[in-house]
Each structure stands twice: as structure tokens, then as C-alpha cells.
Amino acid sequence: MNGPRIDAEFMPMSERDVDEVAALEAGLQAFPWTRGHFSDSLGAGYSAWVLRRSGELIGFSVVMPVLDEAHLLNIGVAARCHGQGYGARLLRHAMECARLNGAVKMFLEVRPSNDRAVYLYRHFGFSQIGVRKAYYPAAVGREDALVFDKDLV
Ligand SMILES: CC(C)(COP(=O)(O)OP(=O)(O)OC[C@H]1O[C@@H](n2cnc3c(N)ncnc32)[C@H](O)[C@@H]1OP(=O)(O)O)[C@@H](O)C(=O)NCCC(=O)NCCS
Numbered sequence: 001m002n003g004p005r006i007d008a009e010f011m012p013m014s015e016r017d018v019d020e021v022a023a024l025e026a027g028l029q030a031f032p033w034t035r036g037h038f039s040d041s042l043g044a045g046y047s048a049w050v051l052r053r054s055g056e057l058i059g060f061s062v063v064m065p066v067l068d069e070a071h072l073l074n075i076g077v078a079a080r081c082h083g084q085g086y087g088a089r090l091l092r093h094a095m096e097c098a099r100l101n102g103a104v105k106m107f108l109e110v111r112p113s114n115d116r117a118v119y120l121y122r123h124f125g126f127s128q129i130g131v132r133k134a135y136y137p138a139a140v141g142r143e144d145a146l147v148f149d150k151d152l153v
Pocket of ligand 1: 028029074075076077078081082083084085086087088089109110111114115116117119120123
């Protein structure tokens with residue numbers, strides 16, 4: 001039987017979240033960010049958010065502001081919650097925060113093999129502006145990164 005629908009809430013990521021966020025990330029990526037990457041992002045003052053439902057961590061986003069640009073450094077949704085619209089909510093929220101913080105454009109890099117993420121970005125109007133050769137570590141050799149951007153204003 002379904003209970004009442006409990007909505008998920010955004011909160012700024014804090015040091016208290018970092019172990020849990022790093023554990024979620026480790027379940028998503030073959031070459032995950034470590035807790036140090038998340039902690040350093042907080043120390044640098046990047047815009048980092050967690051999405052929780054009844055306290056349970058659903059996902060996170062990390063955006064680095066550079067002058068009037070915003071770089072989406074990382075975004076993730078717990079594997080058990082994929083395909084339920086949380087990725088879209090996290091991305092929409094990250095774009096809105098960046099815009100409110102004065103960014104006019106958002107940039108990101110993504111592996112061409114990451115179909116779900118590529119789909120999500122295109123769905124939100126991101127378009128490919130370039131390729132960074134051999135940008136990511138891979139199981140064999142390295143993988144290129146697709147560079148996407150989108151105007152926020
Ligand atoms: C990328 C990611 C954040 C998407 O999160 P999500 O919660 O599954 O995304 P959503 O449920 O919001 O789906 C977004 C869109 O993708 C579509 N989608 C879902 N599964 C899909 C699939 N297997 N293939 C293509 N599209 C898919 C959804 O239908 C939705 O489109 P719609 O609004 O037209 O229905 C999530 O898959 C993830 O955490 N991946 C691992 C980490 C990662 O790769 N991060 C990005 C690094 S660049």
C-alpha cells in the first residue's frame with residue numbers, strides 16, 4: 001500500500017554530509033570522486049547541494065562558479081532512485097542557483113558512454129561545444145569528454 005507522497009528537499013551540502021555523499025558516489029562511478037574532492041569543493045566555497053527524502057540521501061550536485069560562468073563538476077542520484085526524475089530536479093536546481101548567483105552560462109563535461117547523463121543534459125537544452133581528448137581515466141586507456149554548455153539567461 002502506498003503511503004502519502006513525501007517530497008524530497010534540497011539542503012546545502014555540509015561537511016556532515018560528505019561521508020554519505022562519497023559513499024553514494026562510490027556506488028555510481030568506476031572512477032569516483034573521493035571524500036576529499038567533496039570536502040575540498042566545500043572548502044573552496046562551491047555551490048554544493050544534497051537532496052534528501054525523510055533524511056535519506058537521494059542525490060547531490062556540485063557547481064564551481066568562475067566569474068559569470070558556472071561549471072557543473074558533479075551530479076549523482078542514488079542508483080536505487082534512478083529514472084524517477086531526481087536527476088532532472090537536481091540539474092534544474094543547480095542551474096537556478098547558478099543563475100541567481102550571476103552565472104550567464106553553465107558548462108559541463110560528460111563521458112560519451114554515459115547515455116543517461118547525455119540524455120539528461122540534452123533534454124535540458126545543453127549542446128555540445130567540444131571534445132576534450134583522453135580526459136577521463138577508463139578501464140582500458142582513457143576516454144574523451146564531451147563538453148556541453150547552455151545559456152542560463
Ligand atoms: C545521470 C543521473 C544523475 C540521472 O539521474 P536520474 O534521476 O536517473 O534522471 P531522471 O530520472 O531525472 O531522468 C532524466 C531523463 O532521463 C531519462 N532516462 C532515464 N533513464 C534513461 C536511460 N536509461 N536512457 C536514456 N534516458 C533515460 C528519463 O526518462 C528522463 O527524461 P524524461 O524527463 O524525458 O522522462 C543518474 O543516472 C546518475 O546519478 N548517474 C551516475 C552519475 C553520473 O553519471 N553523473 C553524471 C556525471 S557527468
